Amino acid sequence: MNNRRITNNLDYVLIGSVMLLVLIGITLIASATHANVPSPTRFRFVFRQSVFVIINLMLGFFLLRFDYRMLKSLAKPLYIINIIMLLGVMLFGRTALGAQRWLQIGPISIQPSEFAKAIMIVALASFVDKKLPTLDNFRSWLPIFGFVLVPFLFVVKQPDLGTSLVFMAILLGTMIVCGFKKKYFLALGGISLASAPLMWMVLHEYQRNRIRVFLDPGLEPYGSGYHVIQSMIAIGSGLFFGKGLFSGTQSQLNFLPENHTDFIFAVAGEEFGFVGVTIILLLYLVVIYRGIYIAMHATDNFGTLLAVGIVSMFTFHVLVNVGMTSGIMPVTGVPLPFMSYGVSSLTTNMLLVTLLLNIDLHPQRLRFD
Amino acid sequence: MLNKKYAYRLEIMMAAATVIIFILIGRMAYLQLYKGTYYESRAEGNRTRYTRIIAPRGIIYDCNGEVLVDNKPGFMVSLARSGEGFKPEIIARLSTIINMPQDKIKKMIEENSGSAEPIRLIRNASPEIVTKVEENIRFLPGVLLEVQPVRTYLNKSLAVHTLGYVGEISEYEIEQGVYKELKAGDIVGKFGLENYYDKYLRGTDGSYREEVDVNGRVVQIMDKVNPIPGQSLVLTIDAKLQRIAEQAVDRQLHAIGARACAVIVMDPHSGEVKALASRPDFDPNWFVNGISEKNWNRINTDGFHPMTDKVIAGEYPPGSTFKIVTGSAALQEKKVTPNEMIFDSGRHPLVDMRNAGGEALGWINFKTALSASDNVYFYEMGYRLGIDAIDKYAADFGLGKKTGIDLEGEANGLIASPAYKKKVFEEDWFLGDTFNASIGQGFTLATPIQIAQMLSAVALDGKRYKPHLVKRILNDDGSLSKTFKPEAVGNIPVSETNLKLIQEALKAVTKEGGTAASLNSLPVSVAGKTGTAENPHGRDHGWFIAYAPADDPQLVVVCLVEQGSYGAVSAAPIVKSVLEYAFGTGK
Incomplete structure (x- = not known):
């Protein structure tokens, strides 16, 4: 496929929304990392994020030439690489915030779990695509559950509750579109509820604590509840129009922790106000709509399954991250797509958008140029 | 495409996503619009500090x-x-x-x-x-x-x-x-x-x-x-004089093995206190940061009470210094003339009360009686005056009442009276009580500052000033806010002629043959009076009170050494050091 054909057929609404979110994100990272205050490292985060935006744009444009169906053949090796990578994190990972999530490669520390999400989407789509004709009763779904369960357990072990739940969200999206029966959903829901106490026992103490604190942030105003309280103060005090860029007292005076990564949305709330966050949330809605649209119009099941996985992941991320910063979801360390600082997450998300565009660009397998 | 049967499920996903996004927008509206002012004040409270x-x-x-x-x-x-x-x-x-x-x-x-x-x-x-x-x-x-x-x-x-x-x-x-x-x-x-x-x-x-x-x-x-x-x-305090006085006190206390003492140096013309010292003492810096237990115990367990300012709160029998009051009263009430000779046989004929050292001076006049501090003579004065007249003059000299110095905790002292004895001891008043009162023993109590005020009145021919410690109050920029002028508190009702006689007698005290002849060596002439106050709890307290120069009084010095025994021995050397410094030879 040549460049012209690509540029003529791109979904510019999707691209525009994502790029707006990325730019708003960089602006907020600048604010959250005090790029307005002179210091030798003032532009470090903004610079890195911007560089990777450009790299990813170029990489994405390049990848659009190839048909996404090539991924089918890559699914199995990717799945294995994924497991090896997660194993690597377990063995050599750097601990941050009580969890092993980082792998140091040269100057860059990457978060394999971010890429693991993308790989999971691709591998699962490919696996389910093959199984589709036979999918019917609950039993026929068991291999699929097992397929997700292996990497899921590795991630849980890290421990990274956020990523493991993303896997579940991707699986859930797949189950919905693949006709998993309503009665099974109800049964699974019942089993989950019944096994909640068991889950509670499996959770790490800090994870339990986060859930406890989520239910009552005042329980530990300086422990894990502190983040949420400060984040809610930041958002709430933004009022209708916000305090203005670089003017949020909560973010500028560091009352808001992790403000350029997981809590970037609180900076948006404080500095851009209700108007700003509403625009941001609507932009996400546009991205989700376009993703589902692409899923609907994909010309093969693989494309639909990929798009559904991507959309499920984005939706879940937005829900959990924004919910967490505004105090209606527990703190799970899930970044906000396109906006949170973080090379791994940014790259993963931009490549997934590229994949959506690719599905959109390659409607038929056999087409004569 | 997937099974067409489930195509609607993508629409459900779309609806679900829409609901999710709008729940989040709703949450934002709740935080930012409904509860916005609350969080705004929380943010404000986070960042502002009032100090x-x-x-x-x-x-x-x-x-x-x-x-x-x-x-x-x-x-x-x-x-x-x-x-x-x-x-x-x-x-x-x-x-x-x-x-x-x-x-x-x-x-x-x-x-x-x-x-x-x-x-x-x-x-x-x-x-x-x-x-x-x-x-x-x-x-x-x-x-x-x-x-x-x-x-x-x-x-x-x-x-x-x-x-x-x-x-x-x-x-x-x-x-x-x-x-x-x-x-x-x-x-x-x-x-x-x-x-x-x-x-x-x-x-x-x-x-x-x-x-x-x-x-x-x-x-x-x-x-x-x-x-x-x-x-x-x-x-009004002169730090140099204060230092000299304190050094003299410490030297003397060490020399005679006493621990407690009160000294006051006052300008009789104004009531300005030039030095005021009390022993034992303590370091006020101990209290600045909250006192340590060790220092607190040191203060608290000391039987001589370092925290008591003995100049204003120590009440002692005035001893022979009170003879100034008895003598003034007798002269003023014409119970005796300056020249009347009275025979001291060593004991009073009516009550068997004697001189402290058992001596008998024979025929003596007023001046000799006062300068030699003869008890028998003043028993006779007491007998002639009666206790009520003595008490009246004691009050006129300012005893039994706070002087009003600008410090808290001043004591009243006590003027002995039949009414007091009746009330406290439920006993009648005897002539012996009057005798005791007339030489400053018995029930009468005075603070050193009261004695200083009394002596000032004698030195100034009857004028009394309220003692005070602060001359001026200055504003932050150094400008004057308030000046404290000498405050006269009235004259004592004793004629100048009679006071001159008292002054003459006091001058003789420091001359050859007087009770405090050691002060004779000073370059100025000093009028003084020794006193020894009986102390039922231990050694007697020693008084020495003086003013100088005798003919142009500039300073009144009063010193009491607790359990120092004879005033001439214990207190007089301290007064001498102060006067030596003040009038030239000490430098």
């Missing part, structure tokens, strides 16, 4: 401008409150750094829970603690090191009973409403002039509002009200 700037207390100068009491910068360790309270781990960390039990910190937090100000944990931290806190300040968000003025007494214990000391306001003082505008932890004068002139010295605190970051570091000062320093006091 009081403690006004420095006024400086205390001596009459020559020497600084006696000043302020030095001290570091205060305090804990700023944030919107959320206090992190337990910070308290734990701070506790080890400043060596204060966590429970104590928590208790202080609790006690100050009503106030928006930082909690002051240590008022004047030691350099080691300041260094430790400074080094760890970034691990101690909310912990502040504030510079504040700390009271310092430059000469340690010098004139401590006059200057006094400061300390934290007590709960009792707050409850009593003594200091309406103050609250727990504020510094007030506790004793001496610091206490008496507290409202002048204290000044008005200022304040500032600061913007702080999460670690409590100041980003900017939002507004500031400067403190108004307290007014300064210029004392």
Whole structure:
């Protein structure tokens, strides 16, 4: 496929929304990392994020030439690489915030779990695509559950509750579109509820604590509840129009922790106000709509399954991250797509958008140029 | 495409996503619009800190401008409150750094829970603690090191009973409403002039509002009200003379093995107190940061009560110094003439009461009787006057009543009277009681400052002035705020002729053959009187009182040595040292 054909057929609404979110994100990272205050490292985060935006744009444009169906053949090796990578994190990972999530490669520390999400989407789509004709009763779904369960357990072990739940969200999206029966959903829901106490026992103490604190942030105003309280103060005090860029007292005076990564949305709330966050949330809605649209119009099941996985992941991320910063979801360390600082997450998300565009660009397998 | 049967499920996903996004928008509306002002004030509370700037207390100068009491910068360790309270781990960390039990910190937090100000944990931290806190300040968000003025007494214990000391306001003082505008932890004068002139010295605190970051570091000062320093006091005290007096006292106490003493040096023309010393003493700096247990025990277990200013609160039998009163009364009431000769056989004919040393002086006139301090002669005067007349004159000389010096805690003293004896001991008054009263023994009690006022009146031919310690009050900029003029408190009703005779007799005391002939060597002529006060609890107390120069009185000096025995031996050398310095040879 040549460049012209690509540029003529791109979904510019999707691209525009994502790029707006990325730019708003960089602006907020600048604010959250005090790029307005002179210091030798003032532009470090903004610079890195911007560089990777450009790299990813170029990489994405390049990848659009190839048909996404090539991924089918890559699914199995990717799945294995994924497991090896997660194993690597377990063995050599750097601990941050009580969890092993980082792998140091040269100057860059990457978060394999971010890429693991993308790989999971691709591998699962490919696996389910093959199984589709036979999918019917609950039993026929068991291999699929097992397929997700292996990497899921590795991630849980890290421990990274956020990523493991993303896997579940991707699986859930797949189950919905693949006709998993309503009665099974109800049964699974019942089993989950019944096994909640068991889950509670499996959770790490800090994870339990986060859930406890989520239910009552005042329980530990300086422990894990502190983040949420400060984040809610930041958002709430933004009022209708916000305090203005670089003017949020909560973010500028560091009352808001992790403000350029997981809590970037609180900076948006404080500095851009209700108007700003509403625009941001609507932009996400546009991205989700376009993703589902692409899923609907994909010309093969693989494309639909990929798009559904991507959309499920984005939706879940937005829900959990924004919910967490505004105090209606527990703190799970899930970044906000396109906006949170973080090379791994940014790259993963931009490549997934590229994949959506690719599905959109390659409607038929056999087409004569 | 997937099974067409389930195509609707993508639409459900779309609807679900829409619902999710709008729930989140709704949540934003709740936080930012509905609860916005609440969170706004929380954010404001996070970033602003209100701090009081403690006004420095006024400086205390001596009459020559020497600084006696000043302020030095001290570091205060305090804990700023944030919107959320206090992190337990910070308290734990701070506790080890400043060596204060966590429970104590928590208790202080609790006690100050009503106030928006930082909690002051240590008022004047030691350099080691300041260094430790400074080094760890970034691990101690909310912990502040504030510079504040700390009271310092430059000469340690010098004139401590006059200057006094400061300390934290007590709960009792707050409850009593003594200091309406103050609250727990504020510094007030506790004793001496610091206490008496507290409202002048204290000044008005200022304040500032600061913007702080999460670690409590100041980003900017939002507004500031400067403190108004307290007014300064210029004392009547002469520090050099004070030093001489205290050195003389310490020397003498050491030499004779006594521990307690009171000295006052006063200008009779004005009532200005030039020196005032009491022993035992203590260092007022001990109290500035809250007194240590060791020092407190040292003060508290001392049977001679270092905290009592014996010049104004020590009540002693005036002994023979009271013969001035009896003598003045007898002359004025014409119970005796200056030249009448009375026979001292060593004992009074009516009651068997004798001279202290058992001596008998034979035929003596008034002047000899007073200068030689003959008891028998004054028993006779007492007999002729009667106790009521003696008491009237005692009151005229200012005994039995506070002098009104500008210090708290002055004692009244006591004028012996039949009514008093009846009331307290339920016994009748006998002639022997009158005899005792006439030579200043028995029930009569006087403070050294009352005796000083009495002697001043004699020196000034009857004029009495109220003793005082403060000459002027100065504003912060050095301008004059208030001057204290000599305050006359009336004349004693004794004629000048009679007082001249008393003066002559007192002059003879320090001459060859007088009871304090040792003062004869001074370059000025000194009028004086010795006294020995009987002490039922131990050795007698020794008095020596004097004024000089005898013909143009500039200074009155009164000294009492507790359990010092004869005044001529114990107290007179102290008075002599003071006069030596004041009038030239001591330098």
